[in-house]
Amino acid sequence: MIDEGELLTRVPSRLLIDGAWTDAATGGTVPVTDPATGRELARIADASPGDGLAALDAAVAAQDSWAAEAPRRRAEILHQAWRLLMARDDEFALLMTLEMGKPLAESGAEVRYGGEFLRWFAEEATRVAGRHQRNPAGTGTIVVSRRPVGPCYLITPWNFPLAMATRKVAPALAAGCAVVIKPAELTPLTTLHFAALLQEAGLPAGVLNVITTSAAAAVSAPILADPRLRKLSFTGSTPVGRRLLRQAADTVLTCSMELGGNAPFLVFADADLDRAVEGAVAAKFRNGGQACTAANRFLVHESVAETFTERLATRVRAMRVGRGTDDGVTIGPLIDATAVRKVDGLVADAVRRGATTRCGGAPLAGPGTFYAPTVLTGVPDGAAILTEEIFGPVLAVTTFADEDEAVARANATEYGLAAYVYTTDLARGQRMIDRIESGMMGLNAGVISDPAAPFGGIKQSGLGREGGAEGIGEYLETKYTLIV
Ligand code: NAD
Numbered sequence: 001m002i003d004e005g006e007l008l009t010r011v012p013s014r015l016l017i018d019g020a021w022t023d024a025a026t027g028g029t030v031p032v033t034d035p036a037t038g039r040e041l042a043r044i045a046d047a048s049p050g051d052g053l054a055a056l057d058a059a060v061a062a063q064d065s066w067a068a069e070a071p072r073r074r075a076e077i078l079h080q081a082w083r084l085l086m087a088r089d090d091e092f093a094l095l096m097t098l099e100m101g102k103p104l105a106e107s108g109a110e111v112r113y114g115g116e117f118l119r120w121f122a123e124e125a126t127r128v129a130g131r132h133q134r135n136p137a138g139t140g141t142i143v144v145s146r147r148p149v150g151p152c153y154l155i156t157p158w159n160f161p162l163a164m165a166t167r168k169v170a171p172a173l174a175a176g177c178a179v180v181i182k183p184a185e186l187t188p189l190t191t192l193h194f195a196a197l198l199q200e201a202g203l204p205a206g207v208l209n210v211i212t213t214s215a216a217a218a219v220s221a222p223i224l225a226d227p228r229l230r231k232l233s234f235t236g237s238t239p240v241g242r243r244l245l246r247q248a249a250d251t252v253l254t255c256s257m258e259l260g261g262n263a264p265f266l267v268f269a270d271a272d273l274d275r276a277v278e279g280a281v282a283a284k285f286r287n288g289g290q291a292c293t294a295a296n297r298f299l300v301h302e303s304v305a306e307t308f309t310e311r312l313a314t315r316v317r318a319m320r321v322g323r324g325t326d327d328g329v330t331i332g333p334l335i336d337a338t339a340v341r342k343v344d345g346l347v348a349d350a351v352r353r354g355a356t357t358r359c360g361g362a363p364l365a366g367p368g369t370f371y372a373p374t375v376l377t378g379v380p381d382g383a384a385i386l387t388e389e390i391f392g393p394v395l396a397v398t399t400f401a402d403e404d405e406a407v408a409r410a411n412a413t414e415y416g417l418a419a420y421v422y423t424t425d426l427a428r429g430q431r432m433i434d435r436i437e438s439g440m441m442g443l444n445a446g447v448i449s450d451p452a453a454p455f456g457g458i459k460q461s462g463l464g465r466e467g468g469a470e471g472i473g474e475y476l477e478t479k480y481t482l483i484v
Helices: 004-010 049-068 071-087 089-100 104-125 163-175 189-200 216-225 238-249 273-289 305-317 337-352 403-411 426-435 468-475
Strands: 015-017 020-022 029-033 040-045 131-134 141-148 152-155 179-182 208-210 231-235 254-258 263-267 295-301 356-359 374-377 394-400 418-422 440-443 476-483
Touching: 004 089, 015 049, 015 189, 040 189, 049 141, 049 179, 049 208, 049 216, 071 089, 071 104, 071 163, 071 189, 089 104, 089 189, 104 163, 104 468, 152 163, 152 216, 163 179, 163 189, 163 231, 163 468, 179 216, 189 208, 216 238, 231 238, 231 468, 238 254, 263 273, 263 403, 273 295, 273 305, 273 394, 273 418, 295 305, 295 403, 305 356, 305 374, 305 394, 337 356, 337 374, 337 394, 394 403, 403 426, 418 426, 426 440, 468 476
Parallel strands: 152 179, 152 231, 179 208, 231 254, 263 295, 263 418, 295 394, 374 394, 418 440
Antiparallel strands: 015 020, 015 208, 029 040, 131 141, 141 476, 356 374
């Protein structure tokens, strides 16, 4: 049993700049709180724009030697980090539950998932290949080489504090890039603890720098404007992503963007309904619904809608909401009071427009910021819950009459991250792969993330891919040389 208080004393609370844990230049700090209790867990350094630039200076200074390091050595450090993480999985899981709220079992799953990025990209580090061919005119040789893009700025959200960090840090380090990472202000402790683990694994000073701040925009702006920065990788909301892309235009900065989603979950009349209910629970309620891949709109064939919904509502009524550290809890708190107000507003709007609440439908008493797992049926077109990311444990069901209507409704969104389709008809499944506009799809699967697969969206869900063979490519640039 890990002692929470003792663990928190071991988590760094300062900025990591050039290998040294450093106070913010102003001496300022900000609190980090437990969303399940409202209790302050720690106070951490509140970086100013000057601190951010100092972190970039350190990354720039470390860039050349890290890029020149043997790929095998970079791989060994990532492998060692993975081993250390697995040896301390319970500790990282507890830390994530404390600062973010998810149940311990889910935090444990995130440690394993997040850890896999270290192992996967350790393996990829030694497999970066270019190509070499005679030119068509026969007068020379085309040589294409892949090189680290250079110093990177990595910005992560609060909902998966470890996995969002490892999914960027591991490929960047594997490719030979030095980085500055800025975790979300609501959940910075996991990234700070992970940075200390990377130091222990042998990462040289300056290769990874961490800044924490309550002023994300002010601290990020000078970093983004600095021509020494060569890459921005951002995971977060679409509005912030758009704003960062505008800023990146000034230096023609290479960008990877993992943004919001509005995943459809289609259940056809020929679906295995037990599997569909199982998949729906995972796709909707994992992380309390606070996932970019969370199923946001349930589109169910009218002939099976009632059976599907009732089976689902039975499962949802049995869910246990509470502090993620308590035994048997399946749904933790929402991240903060703003999130509760937003989710409640979406539910109230849907009900006002005629939706029926099958279960839940209201915030739960505190302390802590909890919302009852909710199932809404008969959600009419025009309800905001069908167009906005819910980011909470609320499942909204609508129906469709035929395949064309299902596809049209599924694609009626500016987002295109994940989609889920349940059908036992193979030909229909193949048509859905072609017709649904999303970067990722679960065909009879409710959880799709895999470090070995390319994660990312189309339309306004983002640019680029993380994970898979594609993931390291986001941190490499292509150089062509003609040799005659
Ligand atoms: P957010 O956009 O509010 O914040 C994300 C990060 O950006 C945080 O670190 C924040 O401090 C920082 N930030 C905010 N404004 C900034 C600015 N002007 N300049 C620089 N940095 C700034 O998102 P969030 O609430 O932390 O996370 C939830 C969102 O993230 C959801 O929209 C979700 O869909 C998305 N998300 C996407 C993926 C994906 O892979 N596509 C994964 C997880 C979360």
